[in-house]
Each structure stands twice: as structure tokens, then as C-alpha cells.
Amino acid sequence: MALDIYKVNPEFRDIMPKEIIDLEENATWAQNQEKPRGIKELPETKELLEEHSLCAGCPEAATLRYVLSALPKPEETVIVNSTGCTSLMFPHIALHTVHSLFGNQNAVASGIKRVLEWRFPDKQKDVVVLAGDGATVDIGLDYTLQSFFRQEKITTICFDNEVYANTGGQESGMTAKGQVFKMAPTGKKFDKVPMWELAKTSGCHYSVNMTGSAPKAVAKAVREAILVAREIGPTYLNIYTPCILEIGLSANEGLGEMKAGDKHRFEFYKHVSPEAEEYLKKCKKEGIL
Amino acid sequence: MSKITDMTKTHNWSGQKLVSIEHMLFEAPRTKHFMTGSEVLKEAVKRATVDASVSYPITPQSEAAHLIGELWAEGYVGVYFRGENEFGVMSEVAGCSMAGARTVTTTSGPGTLRAMENFAMWSGTRAPMQLCLMARGINSPLSIQPDNLEVQYLLETGCMIWYAENVQELFDMSLAAFTVAEQPDVHVPIITAVDGFFVSHTREAVELPDDDIALQPYNPYAAPLPPIDSEMPPGRFLRDPFVMKSNYISYATHASWQWEIRSAVERSKPYARKLLNGLVHTSGNLDAEIAFVACGTASNQAKEGQRELEKLGIKSKVIKLRTIRPFPEEELIKELDGIKHVFVPEFNVVGWLANEVKAKLYGKVDVNIHAGPKVAGGMSLPAEAIIQEVMEVVNPGKGA
Amino acid sequence: MANQGPAYYSPYPTATYEGNITPPEGKALLLEDVVDEEVAMRECARVMLTSENATIFPGPQVLYGWNEEAKKKATLIKEIAEVLEAKMIPMYDYRPKYPKIDPEVEINPNHPNLTIWHNNIKAAIFVGVHCHYANVALKIVRSETDCYTIAICGLSGHEDAMATLRDQHTEELARFIEIAKEVKAELGK
Numbered sequence: 003m004a005l006d007i008y009k010v011n012p013e014f015r016d017i018m019p020k021e022i023i024d025l026e027e028n029a030t031w032a033q034n035q036e037k038p039r040g041i042k043e044l045p046e047t048k049e050l051l052e053e054h055s056l057c058a059g060c061p062e063a064a065t066l067r068y069v070l071s072a073l074p075k076p077e078e079t080v081i082v083n084s085t086g087c088t089s090l091m092f093p094h095i096a097l098h099t100v101h102s103l104f105g106n107q108n109a110v111a112s113g114i115k116r117v118l119e120w121r122f123p124d125k126q127k128d129v130v131v132l133a134g135d136g137a138t139v140d141i142g143l144d145y146t147l148q149s150f151f152r153q154e155k156i157t158t159i160c161f162d163n164e165v166y167a168n169t170g171g172q173e174s175g176m177t178a179k180g181q182v183f184k185m186a187p188t189g190k191k192f193d194k195v196p197m198w199e200l201a202k203t204s205g206c207h208y209s210v211n212m213t214g215s216a217p218k219a220v221a222k223a224v225r226e227a228i229l230v231a232r233e234i235g236p237t238y239l240n241i242y243t244p245c246i247l248e249i250g251l252s253a254n255e256g257l258g259e260m261k262a263g264d265k266h267r268f269e270f271y272k273h274v275s276p277e278a279e280e281y282l283k284k285c286k287k288e289g290i291l
Numbered sequence: 292m293s294k295i296t297d298m299t300k301t302h303n304w305s306g307q308k309l310v311s312i313e314h315m316l317f318e319a320p321r322t323k324h325f326m327t328g329s330e331v332l333k334e335a336v337k338r339a340t341v342d343a344s345v346s347y348p349i350t351p352q353s354e355a356a357h358l359i360g361e362l363w364a365e366g367y368v369g370v371y372f373r374g375e376n377e378f379g380v381m382s383e384v385a386g387c388s389m390a391g392a393r394t395v396t397t398t399s400g401p402g403t404l405r406a407m408e409n410f411a412m413w414s415g416t417r418a419p420m421q422l423c424l425m426a427r428g429i430n431s432p433l434s435i436q437p438d439n440l441e442v443q444y445l446l447e448t449g450c451m452i453w454y455a456e457n458v459q460e461l462f463d464m465s466l467a468a469f470t471v472a473e474q475p476d477v478h479v480p481i482i483t484a485v486d487g488f489f490v491s492h493t494r495e496a497v498e499l500p501d502d503d504i505a506l507q508p509y510n511p512y513a514a515p516l517p518p519i520d521s522e523m524p525p526g527r528f529l530r531d532p533f534v535m536k537s538n539y540i541s542y543a544t545h546a547s548w549q550w551e552i553r554s555a556v557e558r559s560k561p562y563a564r565k566l567l568n569g570l571v572h573t574s575g576n577l578d579a580e581i582a583f584v585a586c587g588t589a590s591n592q593a594k595e596g597q598r599e600l601e602k603l604g605i606k607s608k609v610i611k612l613r614t615i616r617p618f619p620e621e622e623l624i625k626e627l628d629g630i631k632h633v634f635v636p637e638f639n640v641v642g643w644l645a646n647e648v649k650a651k652l653y654g655k656v657d658v659n660i661h662a663g664p665k666v667a668g669g670m671s672l673p674a675e676a677i678i679q680e681v682m683e684v685v686n687p688g689k690g691a
Numbered sequence: 692m693a694n695q696g697p698a699y700y701s702p703y704p705t706a707t708y709e710g711n712i713t714p715p716e717g718k719a720l721l722l723e724d725v726v727d728e729e730v731a732m733r734e735c736a737r738v739m740l741t742s743e744n745a746t747i748f749p750g751p752q753v754l755y756g757w758n759e760e761a762k763k764k765a766t767l768i769k770e771i772a773e774v775l776e777a778k779m780i781p782m783y784d785y786r787p788k789y790p791k792i793d794p795e796v797e798i799n800p801n802h803p804n805l806t807i808w809h810n811n812i813k814a815a816i817f818v819g820v821h822c823h824y825a826n827v828a829l830k831i832v833r834s835e836t837d838c839y840t841i842a843i844c845g846l847s848g849h850e851d852a853m854a855t856l857r858d859q860h861t862e863e864l865a866r867f868i869e870i871a872k873e874v875k876a877e878l879g880k
Contacts, residue, residue: 117369
């Protein structure tokens, strides 16, 4: 059973650090839950992210914690990451995850998903991609869209901070027109790529554009996206998680920036295909949503 | 399509009897067939209990790639699809292998270069996939003809590189490749190279075991890293993390890791020796003072050169290198005992094999190493060119 | 202080480039020599019993009860620690902890030297660690410390350890316990 890989043998319990024992006893694994996991358990239970070295107040860090708390079955979830600020958090996630090159995350995820289906035909294993906007829309656009064309059963989550933050703040395809960043000293010359619309036309059965301002909304979108990807086809979540450092905000101003985004540039967008809609209704009836 | 659950302890999912690699290579009775390199690769994959393959078209490996697709449709291969370009394919193959699949793929020339970033990642993450490389020219100018300059680019990726001379050798090598690559103390990618067209498209007589037997399946839990399938601890496992964020870590881990990959390639030697019947193969006049060191089709041409030189009363021997990485230094030094001149005929303008030979033998043997003859862009290496090169050295100014 | 590698900072001496590789099936490796398994087991027990702060580093493959063999090995390893009077410090996962680990209570393959220096460990057994990470750790330890390393491996063994036993399953671990008890008695402990 996948959960056994977290069970510490009794002979070693007294030499293991508390956080590892906690992972076994206090984390919200799906196997031990009667209702779907979610945000509500966050304050009292062991989180899957042990620690992180990102900036204080980073919206990506907060949003990752919401995502991890919302995975329907974390003990059977593989997350594929790509180079960026999120990569600094990945070694500390208590799941099997992959960090490969830059931009190839959807290709690697496609291989993993197909093989896991082949090797475990009777188990439900979810494969989720989590990467930044540079990885998803610029260097990885080919592989991201092609995985949608091929109808790969994976969920792609893009942490959209509209910039290449980890390398010092360069313009990305997801930067707004006119915004000044490095490599665009006189402002970006072309519009922000509407990746959530590209996802729809490329074959995603569920595509959302939102911000990370409301934990429960993020959790709901993550849950729905992963469930749809299990049975129907590829799903996409575009989540605005601004880089407070690059846009000159302080640690406690990230939330305000996201809330402002909710009202204007990141007004909630949701596309659900008819088959996905049917399936979500079914999930709700069965109590797994 | 097949289901992996159809596999039993004695038979795989397509009903083939599971046998050891030794039985497959050395004991099973064989029958004669007449086929091309592409077709023989299909026959090897058919007998190898392969879980996954990803393909993309480029000359001259497209046929081999689509034939593997037919194996998938017939139920021999578990997972198969066409990727979007070679970079995507090699990343998809990485994902397949990381998730615990025995994986094979193919590419050539410009495709190899397009995928280049992946190969060092493959070896660094200890994934034992097989890449059958059907060497062809790289642009510019464009040529689909055989030219193995691309192998030079792969030398330091940390992958094993074996070179097959002909169709028969490709069959046996590609089966042995899975076994050696998957040894727990090796477990790095293996590139089985052949010269495009000369091997991929040329029909030869080959001897194959029956197709009702197949290799034992890959065991991803007897591996130096856990597979990415949430079934083996540690539960917290990222493949592969940034290791440079802390000065307490960076240089030490990075250097050690890189050395580990190269060590893994060295550890393959005993297994390769056994399954390939030696890392090198020597033929011709064993008491000669002239030797050809070659790999792939060039060794075939060198053998023809050797036969022609013999008619002229000049003794020579051909030392064929079966493995380039690991480089068979020990074997080569032993074979060069008594040799005064080494010629390295190659299918590329650079002479990368001659460079390798010189680098590895520096200070260890007292021979003259001549990088040539070299041809490029698909030109074949006629015996006359080899004879001329030899005569220029041993009989200067007098010709053959 | 520590023995440093030939280039002092990097790279590390790797045993394969000095002609040592993993021992063949049925044998063990002791420094540069291929020896019988029992000979190596005896020497490992002797070193652990006579070195300062001898420690066992159990890895994920034995720390967690993911299958029956792991659970059995856990019991045997605990007994080994008792017989050898060795401390146990876990390598519970392989993640690079930034900025650094707590060397008092854990060992990590990315900087195993910190744990060995901090606790002044002169002999150590690595068991249940995935081969890749064991090898990464062993090269660093070999190059940066004067700790005598022993690798008890369920697969092919580790030539970068001073001593390595291969194909060690529950039967072999039980035999090691018996041999360790004999050596302990011989040493008058």
C-alpha cells in the first residue's frame, strides 16, 4: 500500500525526528479520511510541505500549501515540477516528485502517467504538473500544448507571476503589455499570452484563470481539475501568484495584490467541457468532491 | 492491447516464456533470417519484455521506430506513442523510465542534437533506458547519409555507448544492453549506435532465436534510486533536486554525483565483457605490426582492407571496439602489444575515435597513431583508401 | 583534520578509477581486496567494536515498513546496533536541506561529512540506503573524513566504502549478528 512507505518501523521510532513521525500520524492522507481533504484541516494537521526557503510572504509558497492540502489522494499523487522558484520548495514536499529540465515538465509527466497506468492498471495514480509561467508558456509551450492535444490525463497548474523571477526578473510571455522588466527595458511589446484560452482550444476539458487570494477557491479548483483529469482529459489551472520582490511589494502586500487582480486582470475564468461537467456532478453525488 | 497483469512468473504479458539473458544470447537455438537493421531492432524489442517506447520520425531511424509501434499494436510493448519532437520524446522517455518502465527509443543526427539537453539528465538521474542511435550526418549541410560525427557529442553525457558493426551484432547488443544497463550498480542509459543506412537499411543474413521467448522483466525496485510511483520509500523523494543552494552541500555533492555516474559506466565492464563476448574483438594477422582500431561499419571496411593488404604481403590486424563508453583501455593496450602503427578509419571529418584512442593511450603504449582514413557525408570507406593510407606510412612514396 | 581528496576541494577520489569495482556475487570487498563474506563480516565487526563513536546509519529502505523484508531487517539492525554497542542516526530521506542539517540527529547524503565530524564518528555502517545516494555519500566521506565506512547492501555493494557486503538479506544480517557476537567475545567485551 502506498501509505506504508511513510510508516516508521517500531525499532527506529525513538531515533526519528518528530516531523517524520508526524507525517505518519498527523498528515491528512486520503486513506484515513471520510470526507475530501481540504483547507479546513491545515491549522491542526501535519502539512506535506516541510519548509521552504522562498521570500517571506511569497504568494507561490502560500498557494503551494493550498494545492498540497487539496490533492484528492496525495499518497498516490506524483507532481512534476520545472525550474523556477517552485523548485526550491519541491525537495521538501513529502511525496514522490520530479524536477527535470526547463520546459519539459509536461513531456516527463506524460511518460510518467502512461507508465503508471500501464504498471498499476487497478490503482488510481494522479499526475500533476506544477510550474511557473516561463516553463509553461515560453520554453515549454510546445510540450504543454502537445500534452493537451494528445489528451494526456494530467493536471497542469501554472503559478503565474508574470515574470522569470528566479533568474532575477526578466520579461515572460505572461507579462502584461507595457510592463517594464529586465530584457524589456522599454516595456513588453506584446500582450499577455491568454494561456487559459489556449488550454481550452488545445483540448483541456477544464481550464481556470484565477488568483491565489482565496485558499478555498484554489483548493476547489485543484480538486475539480484532478478529478476531471482522472477520467476525462487534460486540465489546466492558471493561478496568479505575484512575485512581490519583482513588483516592489513587501511581505504583507502579496494578498492585497492578488485581491486587486481578482477584480481586474485575473477576473475568474472557468471553462468546463460537457463531459467534465457530467463527471463532476457524478463526483459530487458520490461525495468525493 | 496487453495488460501487465497478464504476466505470470513464467511468461510475460504476450505469452512469451521468460528466459535469462544467457539463454537468449548463448543457448537458445537460432534460425536464419534475412533482414535489415531496422527490422532486427524490432525483433530484439519483441523478445525483450519492453514496457514503453516513444517515437518520432527522422531518417534513417523512422522505420525502426514505427516497427516498434507495430509491436505495441500486437501487444508486445506496453506503452507507445509518437512524441512532438526529439527533445519532447527524450523527456517523455525519461518520464517512462523514472516511473519504472523498461524503455527504448531511437533517433539520428539532427534529432540527437535537438534532444541533447536530455542525455546528461538521463544519466544524472540513473535512468536505464536504451537509445538505439542510427548515425547520420548533422547539418549544415544537410545529409541523411551515414556519418557518425554525432557520437562525438554524446561522449561526455555520462551514458554508456556501444557500437554495433552489423545487423547481427545490433540484435545481440540491444538485448544485452537492457540487461547491462539495468544492473543495480550500473543503472545508467545505454546508447547502442549503428551507422545509418549501412546497418539500418542493409539486408543481411542473421541468426535469431525463436520469438516465443523473452527477457525477464525490469525490476524498478532493484535500482539505485526509487522509481517515481509512490510505492517505495522514502515518501519524500524528488528526482532530482537543486543541490547548489547551500555552501554546505553544493561542490561536494555535485562532484561526487558526477563521479558516481562515471563510476557506474566503469562498473558495466564485467557485465559487458560477459554478454558481448569481450569489449573488443580482434581479427586478421595476430602477429602483425600494423593494427586498425575501429568501431561500427568502419571495422567492417577495415577487415576488407586487412584482407587486401594480406594479398600484398602486408600483415595487419583489426581491433574492433564494441564499447566506446566505457572505453576498453585494458583490452586495447593488450591487443597493441607488438604493434608499431595504428590506423583509425572513421566515418566523420573530426576523427573523434582517433582522438579517444590517443587520449586514452597517452604515455601507456609506444605506437604511432594515424587518424585515418576519414570519410564523411555518407561516402563509403573503400579498401583502396585504407590501403593507400597504410602504404603512405609503411612504404612512403612508393604506392601499393 | 580530515583526509582530503587529491585535489583538496574536488573532485573526489573514486574507487573505480583506482581499479576497484563492486565485488562479484558471493564475495565481499575489504579495502581493495575481494574476500570471502565471512572474512569481511569479521573485520567489520572488529572495526565497529574498537572504534570511537561507532554508528549505524539506517536508510529509507529499512526505516519504513513498506514490505515484510523491511520490517524484519529493522529488527535485525536494531540487534546489530545492540551487539556492536553502536549508536543509530537515521538517513530518513535524501532531500538537500537548506541551509544545513542538524548533524546531532540526522545524516544526509548531500553532506554526510557534517554528521561524521560533529559526532566524531570513526566507524560507520550504511544500511538500507539507495545505492546512488549511498555512493554519493561514501565518496564524500572517504574524501573528507577519516571515518571507516562499511556498506551493507542488498544489491551489488559499494566499492567507495572501506568494506562492503553485497546481497545482504535477512539471512545474511542474522549471520552477521552471530559473527559480531563471536568477535565481541574474542575481544573480551
